Amino acid sequence: MAAISTTDEPDEGGDLLLWVLVWGELAAFGILLLGYVVMSVLHPESFALAKLHLAPRLAGFNTIVLLTSGWQAALAARSEGKPKLQRLFLLLAAALGFLFVVLKIMEYSSEWTAAGDASLQTFFELYFLITGFHLAHVAFVAALFVLASIRLERSTVVMLTTVWHVIDIVWLVMFPLIYLS
Template identity: 55%
Template sequence: MMTGTNISAVAIAAPVEEEESDVLLLWVLVWSELVAFGILIGAFLVMSAFEPERFALARLHLSPGLAAINTVVLLTSGWQAAVAARPTASARQVRRSLIAAALLGFVFLLVKLAEYAGEIRYAGDAAVSGFFELYFIITGFHLLHVVFGALVMLLIAWRPTRGNVALITTLWHAIDLVWIVMFPIIYLA
């Protein structure tokens, strides 16, 4: 027969176990995303080694200035996400910072779409099509993550809990990390 002490011990242990499994799931998600992007970026690097002239020619059609602006936008958004994740942040600060981070994510989207508008015409050019196929796959996959993350941040800002804020801000920082690696490899190499 269970006593009141045993029941409360079970009730207290269950949320801790759930929280631990949530953290494990988060890190499985983050690492799987990093591996997926690592494979894509690795393929880009291999192709650039096999076709250096074509990749150099293709890079002339990119807009590194817009990509640099997007880097600043995404890092500022990451800073807002970090503010939201602070343990001392009030509920109002958390909401405001998550909304700011999400809005900056949408600014990233708009700048990236403007960049794509100038680059899409080169995708059909046989001399640089290999570069642009990989470029649009990698940056498009990243852009989908930015949009998804921004939408989730807005949803969490509506009713933030510490666990959900930690989850989305950790994922958001992983998205930032991927961009910081992609930017010099794609635009500056």
């Protein structure tokens, strides 16, 4: 006979819906990245040429921004019982998330002209689809950090931090695959 837990401790991110979301996001990005890899094998010359129009240094700096934001989110999740500190960490995570968005849009502005070249079209369609999907996630969760800072709830902070770390992991796969390979 299984023991029934009678503790009043909050669930630390083990909620089924959260994990369905996490694995769903990983599957969606995995399919997109697999498509990118397949097309890069089928069109190696055009992909290599298209990558010359990317800004890997800016993307590298943006990686640092995103990871620092994830660190702030983690600090928020660990600051239970200290509402002022928790709000500060959530707002810092959000601000860095929004900085990532601004830097990515700046990067897009320099790449947009190359995307019009018909020989580079396959690369840039996949590039904008994958990075744009990621960018939408960053912007949305950063906005949710702001909302969460207004009404602090442990389960919300843990859930958002978990999703943010998934966004970090996806970027850590995307960055070398797209910019450095």
